[in-house]
Amino acid sequence: MSLVQQSSPHARKAMPTSKVMLWVILAAIPGLLAQTLFFGWGNLINVIWCIAVALGSEAMMLSLRKRPVAFFLKDNTAAVTGLLLGLSLPQFTPWWVSGIATASAIIMVKQLYGGLGSNPFNPAMAGYALVLVSFPVAMTTNWAEAAMLWDGAPGFVETVKIIASAQQTTVDAFTMATPLDEYKHKIATHTAAEVLQHPTFGEGVARGWEWVNAGFLLGGLILLARRIITWHIPVSMLAALAFMSLAFGSNEDLYAPLTLHLLAGGTMLGAFFIATDPVSAATSHQGKLIYGASIGILLYIIRTWGNYPDAVAFSVLLMNFAVPFIDYYTPPRTYGHHKPPRGIAGKGN
Amino acid sequence: MSVKLFDFPGGIHPPENKQQSTRTPIRPAGIPDRLVLPLQQHIGEPAEPCVEIGNRVLKGQVIATVAGSLGVPVHAPTSGTIEAIGDYPVPHPSGMKDTCIVLQPDGEDQWTELAPLGDYRRMDREEVLRRIREAGISGMGGAGFPTDIKLRPPKDRKVDTLILNGAECEPYITADDMSMRERAEQIISGLQVMAWILRPHRCVVAIEDNKPEAIAAMENAATGTQVEIRVIPTKYPSGGEKQLIQIVTGLEVPHGGIPADIGIICQNVGTAIAVSRAIHQGEPLVSRITTLTGEALANPGNVEALIGTPIRYLLEQAGLDKSRLNRLVLGGPMMGYTLESPEVPVIKTTNCVIAATASELPAPDPEQPCIRCGMCAEVCPMELLPQQLFWYARAQEFDKAEHLNLFDCIECGACSYVCPSSIPLVQYYRFAKGEIRVQQAEQLKADRARERFEARQARLEREKEEKERRRKERAAAAKAKKEQQAEAPDTAKAAADATDERASKAALVQEALARKKARNQTGDKKQAETATAPERPPVPEANQPEVDIEELEKQLLKAKAKLENMQGMLNEARTANADNVDKLERAVAKNTERVKRAEEALEEARS
Numbered sequence: 007m008s009l010v011q012q013s014s015p016h017a018r019k020a021m022p023t024s025k026v027m028l029w030v031i032l033a034a035i036p037g038l039l040a041q042t043l044f045f046g047w048g049n050l051i052n053v054i055w056c057i058a059v060a061l062g063s064e065a066m067m068l069s070l071r072k073r074p075v076a077f078f079l080k081d082n083t084a085a086v087t088g089l090l091l092g093l094s095l096p097q098f099t100p101w102w103v104s105g106i107a108t109a110s111a112i113i114m115v116k117q118l119y120g121g122l123g124s125n126p127f128n129p130a131m132a133g134y135a136l137v138l139v140s141f142p143v144a145m146t147t148n149w150a151e152a153a154m155l156w157d158g159a160p161g162f163v164e165t166v167k168i169i170a171s172a173q174q175t176t177v178d179a180f181t182m183a184t185p186l187d188e189y190k191h192k193i194a195t196h197t198a199a200e201v202l203q204h205p206t207f208g209e210g211v212a213r214g215w216e217w218v219n220a221g222f223l224l225g226g227l228i229l230l231a232r233r234i235i236t237w238h239i240p241v242s243m244l245a246a247l248a249f250m251s252l253a254f255g256s257n258e259d260l261y262a263p264l265t266l267h268l269l270a271g272g273t274m275l276g277a278f279f280i281a282t283d284p285v286s287a288a289t290s291h292q293g294k295l296i297y298g299a300s301i302g303i304l305l306y307i308i309r310t311w312g313n314y315p316d317a318v319a320f321s322v323l324l325m326n327f328a329v330p331f332i333d334y335y336t337p338p339r340t341y342g343h344h345k346p347p348r349g350i351a352g353k354g355n
Numbered sequence: 356m357s358v359k360l361f362d363f364p365g366g367i368h369p370p371e372n373k374q375q376s377t378r379t380p381i382r383p384a385g386i387p388d389r390l391v392l393p394l395q396q397h398i399g400e401p402a403e404p405c406v407e408i409g410n411r412v413l414k415g416q417v418i419a420t421v422a423g424s425l426g427v428p429v430h431a432p433t434s435g436t437i438e439a440i441g442d443y444p445v446p447h448p449s450g451m452k453d454t455c456i457v458l459q460p461d462g463e464d465q466w467t468e469l470a471p472l473g474d475y476r477r478m479d480r481e482e483v484l485r486r487i488r489e490a491g492i493s494g495m496g497g498a499g500f501p502t503d504i505k506l507r508p509p510k511d512r513k514v515d516t517l518i519l520n521g522a523e524c525e526p527y528i529t530a531d532d533m534s535m536r537e538r539a540e541q542i543i544s545g546l547q548v549m550a551w552i553l554r555p556h557r558c559v560v561a562i563e564d565n566k567p568e569a570i571a572a573m574e575n576a577a578t579g580t581q582v583e584i585r586v587i588p589t590k591y592p593s594g595g596e597k598q599l600i601q602i603v604t605g606l607e608v609p610h611g612g613i614p615a616d617i618g619i620i621c622q623n624v625g626t627a628i629a630v631s632r633a634i635h636q637g638e639p640l641v642s643r644i645t646t647l648t649g650e651a652l653a654n655p656g657n658v659e660a661l662i663g664t665p666i667r668y669l670l671e672q673a674g675l676d677k678s679r680l681n682r683l684v685l686g687g688p689m690m691g692y693t694l695e696s697p698e699v700p701v702i703k704t705t706n707c708v709i710a711a712t713a714s715e716l717p718a719p720d721p722e723q724p725c726i727r728c729g730m731c732a733e734v735c736p737m738e739l740l741p742q743q744l745f746w747y748a749r750a751q752e753f754d755k756a757e758h759l760n761l762f763d764c765i766e767c768g769a770c771s772y773v774c775p776s777s778i779p780l781v782q783y784y785r786f787a788k789g790e791i792r793v794q795q796a797e798q799l800k801a802d803r804a805r806e807r808f809e810a811r812q813a814r815l816e817r818e819k820e821e822k823e824r825r826r827k828e829r830a831a832a833a834k835a836k837k838e839q840q841a842e843a844p845d846t847a848k849a850a851a852d853a854t855d856e857r858a859s860k861a862a863l864v865q866e867a868l869a870r871k872k873a874r875n876q877t878g879d880k881k882q883a884e885t886a887t888a889p890e891r892p893p894v895p896e897a898n899q900p901e902v903d904i905e906e907l908e909k910q911l912l913k914a915k916a917k918l919e920n921m922q923g924m925l926n927e928a929r930t931a932n933a934d935n936v937d938k939l940e941r942a943v944a945k946n947t948e949r950v951k952r953a954e955e956a957l958e959e960a961r962s
Contacts, residue, residue, distance in 0.1 A: 010682040010693060013782040015768030016709075016716045017369055017526060017688035020730075023723055023775045081723060123724035123776075236733070284728040289740055333743070340760040341363075341597060341737045342610040347758050 026234055027082030030279065031089055033228045037221035037275060038093060044214030045150040046159030046180070048097025051169055052104055053089055059108040060088030067117035083122050087111055090130035090280060094272055094319070095137075097150035098168050098181060103141050107133035127326045128286045131319040138319065146315075151182035152206065152214035185212035185270040187315035189262045198258040212270035219274040226278025238294035239287060239301075240277040244268065246302025254310070261310055276305070276318035286326045293329075293336035301325050358583075361605040363598045365734040366590040367769045369526050369689065371565060376529045376648040379656040381537055384672065386433050390458040390663030391700040392418070393445045397499030399425035404456055410437045413467035415639050417489075418456055427491045427501050431467075432641040432661035435460040446685055446699045448692040455700070458663065469637035480552050483634065490633030491640045491703075495625030496520060496531075497596070499704040502626055506552050508615035515618035517555040518603055519546050519627060521562040521569065522587060522594030525687030528707040530646045531624040533657040535562065535569035539576035542624055545631030546582060549622055558582050559603055565589040591689065592767040596621050598736050610763060625706070645701055647673045649710035651680040660701045666708055667697035673710075681713040688716060689768040723776035731770035731780060737763050741770040745780050748787035753794065756787050764788075807930055814923060825912075904960045911953040918946040 021029075041049040064084035068075045078084075091108050111133030119125045138145045153159040160168065160180055168180075183191075185206045192201045201207075210216050229235045247267055255261030267273065272280075281287065281301050288297035301321045308317030339346040395401035402419035412418055412431040419429040439457040444450065475483050488503035508514055519542070523531040535542060542560075550558045560577070562570050564586050574584045587593055587602050597608050599621065606617050614621055625643060632638040641662055648655040653674025660669055666683075684691040685699075686707055709716075731741035740759055747756035761784060770780045925939040 009680070009695065010713075010718070011695065012682065012693050012718075013779060013785070014686075014691055014766070015689045015771050015781065016682065016684055016691065016693075016711070018719060018772050018774075018777070019369060020773050020775050020777065022720065022777065023726060023728075026728065026775050077721070083726070121724065123726045233730075233733070234728075236729070285726050287727075289727060289729060289743060290732065337740055337743070337759055338732075338738045340610070340739055340763050341601070342607045342612070342763065343760065347760060350755075350758075 021234075023081045023083070027086050029229065029232055029234050030086050031082065033225035033232075033234075034089060034093060034222070034279060036224045037218055040214075040217040040221035041093070041097075043155050044152050044217055045097050046153065046155055047162045047165040048099075048150050048169070049093060051162075051165055052095050052097070052099060053092030055101060055169075056092040056095075056104055056108045057085050057088035059105050060084040060091075060112050063109045063112035064117070067113055068121075071117065071121070073121065078122065081122060084112055084116075087116070087130045087133075090275075091133055093275055093279075094130070094134055096145060096148035098148035098165075099137075100144055100148075100171075101169050103137050103144050106140075107137040109133075110136055123285055125285055126329070128280060128283045128322050130283075131280060131322045131326075134319040135323055138314075146187070147178075147181060149181055149184050149187075151180055152208065153180070182206050184315060185215055185266060186262060186309060189266060190309070190315050193260065193262070198263075211265045215271070216269040219269045222274035222278055226274065229278060229282075235278065235282040236291070236294065238291050239282050239298035242295045242298030243277045243281055243302040243305070244273070246299035247273065247306050248302075250303055250306035254306070267306065267309070271309075271316040272318040273305075276301075276322065280318060281322055281325075286322075286329065288329050288332045288336065290333070290336045290338050292338065293332045296332050296336060297325055297329065300328065359605075360585065360587060361602055362588075363590075363593070363601045363736050364738050365732075365736045365769060366592065366598075367734050367772055368589070369591055369772060371589075372526045372648070372688075373529050373532065373565070376527070376646050376655045376657060377532060379654070381533050381644055381657045381659055384658040384660040384664055384669055386460045386462060386464060386661065387664050387668040388459070389438065389665075390432055390435075390460060390661060391443050391665060392429055392432070392456045392458060392663040393443075393700065393702055394419050394429060394454045394456065395426075395445075396429070396662075396702040397427070397493040397501065397704065399423075399501060401454065402426060402429050404440050406437050406456070408437050408439060411435070411461075412437060412458065413465050415467045415469065415641060417639075418458075424504065425501060427488055427493050427503075428639075429456070430491050430639040430641050431458055432663055433458070433460045434463050434465040444696060444699050446694070446702055446705060450695040471637040472634045475548060475634050476551060483548065483552060487630055487633055490629065490638070492626060492629045492633060493640075493703055494623055495629065495643060495703055496623030496706065497704070499702075502622070502630065505620060505622070506549060508553070508620060512615045513618055514553040514555045514615070514620055516557040516559060516604055516620075517546070517550055517553055518599060518619060518621045519558075519560040519624060520594055520596070520599055520621050521560050521566075521573070521624050522599055523566070523624075524563055524589070524591045524594035525689050525707075526591075527648050527709055528646050528687045529648075530644045530657055530706045532566045532569050533646075534624050534628060534644050535566070536572050538628055539569075539572040541631045542573070542627045543576045543580060543582060544635065545627030545629070546622070547580065548630050548634050549620075549627065550581070553620060555618075555620070559585050561585045561587050561593075561599055561603055563587055563589045563593060591769065592736055592765070595736065595765055595767060597765065610760075640703060643701065643703060643705065645669070645705050646707040647710070648707065649680075649684075650712040650715045651676050651710040660705075662703060663700045665698055665700055666694070666705075669701070669708065670697055670710055675710055679712045680710050682709075682711045682716050684709040684711060684716070689772070690766065719779065720777040722778050725776055725778060728775060730773045730775065734769040734773050736767060736769065737765060739764060741780050744787070745778060745783050748783040751787075751790070753787055753791045757791060761787055761791070807927075811923075811927065818919065818923075822916075904957065907953060907957040907960055911950065911957055914946060914950045914953050918943065918950050921946050 038049060038053060061079060061084050065075050065079060068078050088108055091104065091111065095104050095107065111129035115127050115129040115132040116125045183206060188204050188206050189201055207213060226240055230237060248264055251264040251267050281298060288294050304321035304324055305317050308314055308320055334350055335348050337346045400421055400423045402421045404419045406412060406418045413434045414431055416431045417428045418431050421428060436459045437456060438459040442452040443455040445453040445455065472478060472486055484503045484506060488501065492502040493499040494502060494505065521531050521535055546558065558581055560573055560582060562573065562584065570584065570586055577584050585603060592598055593602055596614065600614055600619050601607060604619065608614050609616055629640045642659050643662065644657055645660050646657050647669055652670065653676065655673060658669060683694040683697060685694050685705065686692060688709060725742055725745060727742050729742060735741055743759055744756050744761055764784050766781050766784065768781050774780060921939060921943045925936065925943055928936045928939055
């Protein structure tokens with residue numbers, strides 16, 4: 007009788023990482039659906055393309071690093087990176103721009119830092135920021151005009167052609183400035199009422215965008231309900247953004263209104279899917295609150311006073327830098343102790 | 356009576372798997388062919404056998420005693436013959452062997468004479484505590500701390516709350532549940548004895564709400580007493596001492612402290628039964644209720660097993676299917692440990708044996724990288740950061756792990772249970788704790804060695820200075836002497852010359868006299884010589900003492916140096932506990948004698 011020798015606990019009932027990531031992918035479907043309905047096939051094609059590049063880059067790097075390829079590909083984390091890039095990039099982003107974003111996210115930001123769990127920066131956002139800085143024109147002029155999938159948006163094949171072509175001459179017909187971009191650049195010379203005349207805003211807050219954000223909010227609530235993420239980062243981020251908007255930009259004739267901040271741009275995707283990336287986020291509850299709130303504040307600052315209309319990527323990356331520092335100073339108070347073990351080992355406490 | 360209950364952070368809800376072993380009443384396990392009784396069944400000191408091989412003992416007779424206070428005696432669980440005393444496998448995570456007394460039962464199960472205490476309320480509390488100790492009672496839930504010590508909180512601490520832990524939060528285990536269902540009266544009476552000893556303000560039995568039958572039985576038994584029955588929500592690890600205290604009182608046991616520091620004492624259900632039996636029936640602790648469960652058993656359930664019963668015997672009785680047995684766990688699936696063999700005996704802390712099949716407790720998936728998802732931190736009841744602790748443990752950055760309160764980890768296993776990356780987190784923490792303990796021990800050793808080295812250096816330095824000082828003194832003395840001698844020789848020579856002159860004159864006179872005598876008494880030369888010998892000039896004798904003293908001084912110094920050297924060696928040997936201490940002691944004694952003799956000789960020579 008040979009008995010198994012094992013250290014406790016003997017019972018385990020965990021949702022494996024692959025399933026956690028699968029839930030993230032599933033939770034993104036409402037948002038992706040809204041993107042496709044209101045902005046055409048662009049995002050879906052981007053998502054598929056970016057996931058393919060992500061998996062390919064991951065497999066290549068794993069074999070170069072002599073790691074078991076199938077074992078790590080099955081964890082679905084590379085797919086999530088591809089997915090997030092596909093969801094964030096402009097609909098008509100040329101294939102090579104999205105390809106560079108994804109490949110550098112996986113190769114440089116993730117694998118060269120040691121692979122899953124070892125990257126200090128959010129790979130998708132680092133890839134996004136890289137192409138945003140490197141190819142600013144491609145990254146700002148390729149946002150699709152909000153048009154229903156069955157009514158005015160280019161068809162699937164046509165979209166593939168636009169994305170795949172190097173020249174992109176036909177694309178202008180289907181693109182339009184994003185609501186945040188439009189508001190930011192027009193409000194200096196126009197009143198809010200005048201600015202909102204632009205078709206990008208539509209009849210609600212921001213045509214199409216409001217639904218996309220609602221979709222990602224719904225997905226985020228699913229992740230919360232599944233306990234895949236905790237409320238700390240999204241809530242503190244959105245609350246900080248709202249606070250900044252109300253405190254500093256309540257005059258709609260000078261600054262974009264709060265509704266636009268919350269429902270246009272990448273706010274909900276950023277709050278529930280991107281800032282919550284556990285690898286590059288702060289650890290403790292208190293740390294997550296600080297981390298999320300800081301992202302919200304930076305998001306507002308860059309959107310309002312910076313050069314970029316949206317700033318989820320930059321805000322998240324800037325706070326990624328601060329994570330080790332936040333973690334050192336925000337551990338929870340352990341049972342039976344008077345105060346938390348702040349700071350570095352050997353100091354304080 | 357409805358004082359608020361509190362929650363503890365984190366926690367998990369693993370499948371309970373308790374119904375398998377609660378379908379049948381507690382059954383007696385019977386008497387096996389042999390009983391193996393470890394001398395150490397709890398934290399603290401092992402007992403010393405007080406019987407010899409071949410002795411016949413009665414049930415309840417003391418077979419091993421403890422001299423110190425941190426231990427309890429061991430009793431014969433049934434009547435029979437002492438078969439052996441030696442090393443046998445004992446229940447321990449390491450699978451180690453330890454000294455055990457092997458008893459061959461005679462099947463008569465004949466009790467030794469029992470002395471119930473009668474009305475304990477009229478007794479001295481010390482006497483009751485002594486009885487509890489003599490009955491061999493140690494905690495029957497966790498680490499098995501001797502119960503009488505736990506019932507003696509520090510004098511300056513007032514006990515506010517006595518908590519009887521009937522939470523039994525760990526899956527599979529139902530020993531306390533079944534005990535409460537069937538022996539509620541005994542539990543309450545044992546609890547009342549403990550309450551009488553401690554005189555707390557509150558006396559609470561905490562039971563998880565997944566045990567309705569036990570709750571009903573205990574409430575019934577507690578009617579008319581001061582005992583509160585508190586039903587607490589089912590959540591693992593509510594039965595952890597620290598967590599239970601938090602649930603019942605909202606207080607936290609301070610880091611590094613014990614519950615008594617905040618006026619709380621926790622006792623186990625099984626311990627209460629043992630106390631009741633010891634006081635009211637006079638019976639020592641010779642059996643306990645153990646859960647036998649797992650899919651490899653045809654008849655899972657609870658048994659009352661004699662201490663020392665081999666687990667194999669119990670499993671066979673419960674219908675073990677050996678072909679399906681994959682993992683044998685002693686304790687629960689969260690904190691229990693696997694056994695290498697079923698030959699180990701039931702001891703006072705054995706609350707559960709799980710004979711698990713491969714599908715029941717499957718092998719863990721391969722470990723994946725930590726993605727810092729934080730699920731572990733969400734479930735940690737101690738509010739640690741398991742993912743950070745893991746990170747530091749793996750990187751062997753133990754100072755950082757310690758800084759994040761690694762040693763507050765109770766190893767409940769909730770973090771490992773939920774880890775999506777299938778990381779055996781608790782194992783990492785055990786490793787880190789072990790390494791830190793080893794490091795601390797080594798540090799202590801190194802510190803001691805350094806102290807010793809420094810002390811030696813200081814001593815050598817001192818000796819050198821001493822030597823130098825003496826050398827200077829000697830040099831000064833020598834110089835002074837030389838100067839003295841430089842003056843002295845003239846007088847000495849003059850004196851010597853004078854003596855010489857006188858002596859030679861005397862000699863001449865003597866010679867002349869002798870010649871004359873010889874002429875008178877021819878042949879008596881010898882007589883003449885002996886007569887003349889004492890009258891020889893004392894010249895050489897005048898110089899002799901001078902030389903001797905110097906020589907003696909040298910010898911004395913030499914002996915003294917040797918003695919000091921020896922003494923140094925002896926001191927070192929003593930601190931190092933070397934085995935040549937005796938020899939060195941003799942050598943030192945010898946040298947001391949030598950020095951004394953040299954001093955005496957010198958003294959004599961000088962006078």
